[in-house]
Amino acid sequence: DTGVSQDPRHKITKRGQNVTFRCDPISEHNRLYWYRQTLGQGPEFLTYFQNEAQLEKSRLLSDRFSAERPKGSFSTLEIQRTEQGDSAMYLCASRGGDTQYFGPGTRLTVL
Amino acid sequence: GQNIDQPTEMTATEGAIVQINCTYQTSGFNGLFWYQQHAGEAPTFLSYNVLDGLEEKGRFSSFLSRSKGYSYLLLKELQMKDSASYLCAVRSTDSWGKLQFGAGTQVVVTP
Numbered sequence: 322d323t324g325v326s327q328d329p330r331h332k333i334t335k336r337g338q339n340v341t342f343r344c345d346p347i348s349e350h351n352r353l354y355w356y357r358q359t360l361g362q363g364p365e366f367l368t369y370f371q372n373e374a375q376l377e378k379s380r381l382l383s384d385r386f387s388a389e390r391p392k393g394s395f396s397t398l399e400i401q402r403t404e405q406g407d408s409a410m411y412l413c414a415s416r417g418g419d420t421q422y423f424g425p426g427t428r429l430t431v432l
Numbered sequence: 433g434q435n436i437d438q439p440t441e442m443t444a445t446e447g448a449i450v451q452i453n454c455t456y457q458t459s460g461f462n463g464l465f466w467y468q469q470h471a472g473e474a475p476t477f478l479s480y481n482v483l484d485g486l487e488e489k490g491r492f493s494s495f496l497s498r499s500k501g502y503s504y505l506l507l508k509e510l511q512m513k514d515s516a517s518y519l520c521a522v523r524s525t526d527s528w529g530k531l532q533f534g535a536g537t538q539v540v541v542t543p
Contacts, residue, residue, distance in 0.1 A: 354530060363436075363519050363533025364475065377528045412474060419463060419482075421531060423474040 323347065325415050325424035333430045334403055341399045342427045346415030353396050354421060355388060356412040357381065364412055370396060403431045436534035438520050443540045444510055452505045452518050452537045460525030466494050466505045467519040469536065475519055478505070507539070515541045 326345045334340050346353050351372050356364035367386070369377040372393035382388075385403075390396040400407055408431045414421040435457045444450040456464070463482040467475035479487055481496035481503060493506040507514055517536040523529055 352529065356531075361535065363521070363535050364531070366530040366532070369528045369530055371528065377530065416529060419480055420465075420477050421529075422477065423467075425474050428472075 327424040331428045339401045344396045344413030350415035350417050352416040354414045358410045405431045438534040438537045441538045448510050450507045454503045454520035456501050456522045458524045462525045463523040464503050465521040469517045510541050
C-alpha cells in the first residue's frame with residue numbers, strides 16, 4: 322500500500338533562492354491538493370489539481386509560487402525568490418472518494 | 433468565508449475520555465473532517481461527517497449538528513500515543529473540495 326510521498330522532506334535555503342518540491346499522490350487518485358502549514362496553525366489551502374488541470378488557486382499563492390501536474394500524476398510546487406515568510410511545512414494531499422490523504426510534507430526553512 | 437473554532441489545548445489522564453468541540457460558520461456546508469497530527473508529521477484522517485449524528489470508529493467517535501454548526505470528536509480510553517493535535521476541517525460546496533482547517537487542539541495525555 323503506497324501512500325502519498327513528498328520529496329524532499331526537509332529543505333534549507335537562503336533568501337532569494339528558488340526551490341521545487343515534488344508530490345507523488347496515491348496512484349488511482351486524480352485529485353491533488355497543496356497546503357501550507359505554519360507552527361500552531363492548521364493547514365491552509367494553496368492550490369488544487371484535477372488530473373493535469375489546475376482548477377483552483379488561493380490568494381496565498383503569490384506570483385512567486387507556481388504549481389504543475391504535467392501528466393496528471395506527480396505534481397511540483399516551485400517557489401521563486403524565497404522569503405523568510407515562506408518558511409513552513411508544505412503538504413500535499415490526494416483525494417479518494419470524500420477523503421484527502423496527506424503526504425509527510427516538505428519542511429522549508431528560509432535563512 | 434469560513435470560521436472554524438476549537439480549543440487550543442486540553443489535558444486528560446490516561447484511560448479517561450476527552451471531548452474536543454468544533455464550531456464553524458460556512459456558506460455552503462459539504463462535510464466535516466477530523467484529522468490527528470503528531471508533532472512534525474502529516475495529518476492522518478480520523479473521521480468524516482456529512483449528515484447529523486454520531487459516527488463511531490473504535491475508540492474515536494465524531495458527532496455533527498449542521499443546524500448548530502457544531503461537531504465534536506470523542507476520544508475514549510485515552511492512551512499516551514493519543515497525545516497529538518486534533519484538527520477540525522470543513523468542506524464547502526463553493527470549492528473543488530478544499531478543506532478549511534481550524535488551528536487544532538493539542539491534547540496532552542498524562543499518566
